[in-house]
Structure formats: C-alpha cells, structure tokens
Amino acid sequence: MALTTPPRPYDILAPFPELAAHSRSAVRLHPRLGNPGVDESSLGGPVLWPADEPWPTCDLEHEDCSDEPFDYVRAEREYLRDRDRRQEQGEKLDWEVERQRLHQLRLEHSSDYHPDYDEDAPQPLISVAQLYYRDVPGLPWPDRYDLLQVLWCPRDHPDCDTPWNPVFQLRWRRTEEVAERLNDPPLPVVCSGEYVPNVCVVNPEVVTEYPNAADLPDSLAKRIKEWAEKQNLSSAYNWNVAFAPGWKVMGHGGIWGIIDPYPILCDCGAEQLPLFTAPSGEFDGGTGSWQPIEEAGTGYSYSDPVEVTIGRGYTLQLYYCPESENHTGRTEMF
Ligand SMILES: [Zn+2]
Ligand SMILES: [Zn+2]
Numbered sequence: 001m002a003l004t005t006p007p008r009p010y011d012i013l014a015p016f017p018e019l020a021a022h023s024r025s026a027v028r029l030h031p032r033l034g035n036p037g038v039d040e041s042s043l044g045g046p047v048l049w050p051a052d053e054p055w056p057t058c059d060l061e062h063e064d065c066s067d068e069p070f071d072y073v074r075a076e077r078e079y080l081r082d083r084d085r086r087q088e089q090g091e092k093l094d095w096e097v098e099r100q101r102l103h104q105l106r107l108e109h110s111s112d113y114h115p116d117y118d119e120d121a122p123q124p125l126i127s128v129a130q131l132y133y134r135d136v137p138g139l140p141w142p143d144r145y146d147l148l149q150v151l152w153c154p155r156d157h158p159d160c161d162t163p164w165n166p167v168f169q170l171r172w173r174r175t176e177e178v179a180e181r182l183n184d185p186p187l188p189v190v191c192s193g194e195y196v197p198n199v200c201v202v203n204p205e206v207v208t209e210y211p212n213a214a215d216l217p218d219s220l221a222k223r224i225k226e227w228a229e230k231q232n233l234s235s236a237y238n239w240n241v242a243f244a245p246g247w248k249v250m251g252h253g254g255i256w257g258i259i260d261p262y263p264i265l266c267d268c269g270a271e272q273l274p275l276f277t278a279p280s281g282e283f284d285g286g287t288g289s290w291q292p293i294e295e296a297g298t299g300y301s302y303s304d305p306v307e308v309t310i311g312r313g314y315t316l317q318l319y320y321c322p323e324s325e326n327h328t329g330r331t332e333m334f
Helices: 017-022 070-088 096-109 218-230 235-244
Strands: 024-028 067-069 126-132 146-157 163-174 188-190 205-209 248-250 271-278 317-320 331-333
Touching: 067 070, 070 096, 070 188, 163 317, 163 331, 218 235
Parallel strands: 146 188
Antiparallel strands: 024 205, 024 248, 067 188, 126 146, 146 163, 248 271, 271 317, 317 331
C-alpha cells in the first residue's frame, strides 16, 4: 500500500530558495507489521542468502545486563498483540490468568532450553533490513548491485564504534548470483529485546531532506533560525521540514540531539554519507506532521510498528563511504 507524507507545514523553498542546492532524497520505508517473503523488501524479515555463504556472526564483547532469550522477545510481543486484540473485541480479561500465561511463555522460551549454547562462541546476527533496489530508489552502485541487506548483532557492545549499541554488517548483492538459497539461518539464543525488529513489510516513499542548520552556510543558518523563531516554533525547520523521522535510507539523516553534528570521515579521507537510519519509532509528538495521509486520525497506532529502541529513544545511523563498499561504514547515535 502506498503511504504518503503530507505536504510540509511550511514551504521552506519560498523564503530560502538557495536551500534547494543542499537538498537530498531520502526514502522513508514506512514499515508495517506483515509477513514478507524472501523475494520482498522487508524489515526484520527473511533474507535472500546463498546456501554456501557463511551466516554472519559477531565475536565482539557483549554486555549482558539486559539480555533476554531471543525466542521469547518475539513470542511475548505476539502474545501482547493478541491480548490487545482480545481486549478490543470486548473480552473481559482475567489479569491473573494473563499473568500466568506470560509467565508460562517465559518458561517455555527460557535460554535454559538451549543446552548447547556457548556464550563465548561468535553469535549469529539477525536481519534488520532487506532492500531491493527496485523498491528503494537511489541506493549506491545500482550498476553492480540490486539488493542491500542490513544485519546487526542485537546486543550491547561496550567496545564498538558507537558503544552500547548493536553492531551492523552489510551485504551488497546481485540477486542473479544467488543460486541455492539458505532456508533456515541460525538465530541468536540471547539478545537485547530492544534491538529485535518486528517482522515488517515496507512501503518506500521518496521525500526531500535538508541539512542540519549547523551544516549550512552561517548566514543561511542564521536566517533560518530567525524564520523559525517567527513561526513560534524553534524546531519548525528540524522537525517539520528538514528530516523525515522513522526508518529510512539515504537523505541527510536526523536531528543531532545528543552531540553537535560533525563530518563522518572514512579512513580513506572521504566524507561518509547516511545510508540507513534505525530510529526508536516512526514519529512522536514533535514529528506528527510526517504521519502518512492514509493513516490520518489513527493517533499513535502506527507510531512504532518495528519496536526497536536505541538508547533512551535515540536514533542510530549507519554511514557508507561513497568511494567503496569495502570501506567500513561508521555509525553515530543522536
Ligand atoms: Zn555482538
Ligand atoms: Zn572510504
């Protein structure tokens, strides 16, 4: 289904036509709960993987404070969705019975049921996104690839590029080169539940984004700030015009709320660009103007279909080097 971003509350190019030169296209993914196949783009869904290629693993150190059995995370969410559904249909819930059901579910999915689990062995990654170029325009190197796969290790890593976050791995593919397919990729035994995406179909939509004010020429940034103050909303530019919230690829990225923006440089010296944005939800009270037209009036029903949480509701962004897909992409949280 097509999901469409409403026109922005402000026509920013009228007062600032020079902003057009700084614009970039981003693709909002608009994930919604679903049952995607391996030949479809998805978040958290099955991926097209060659049977003879090892499944990626993580051998970094993990911090285990918030880990849960992986099986339990999705089973619990399924149970909670079912419970909500029953309640909406008028069922009067016996909360003691529900509490026992949840307790039983936890017992059934305890990591104790994996006697072979070796916490020191490399841990399998999970699929975060599978993006076919036919669905997501603008992905890099379309002459060589037609599929981008984004995976991560769904645990906290104290010693990585962006500490206390999941760690990404990418695969750029040509689908015609995948002959025999891997059917049952390994799954982690334990994970941080906050990093497990619900299985979602995507509804990609191209939108226009503009840079952080801090990345614009000083005089333009100053005039935008003055303009925003006149709108009686200091965040009019950032929240309502410059950056689409939610899961997306490319574009300018997001509002840096924790640290000031800085150029993300590759080891080769090139500036890396936003590739994939993993947020903590699709929109919130400040970014409600981005709620799709087709879902107007649904409140917060579709504000967080993926149920990934980064830090205290932050955004994790993966960058790529335009010089080569073999240069390690960097991450930043804001
Ligand atoms: Zn890991
Ligand atoms: Zn590079």
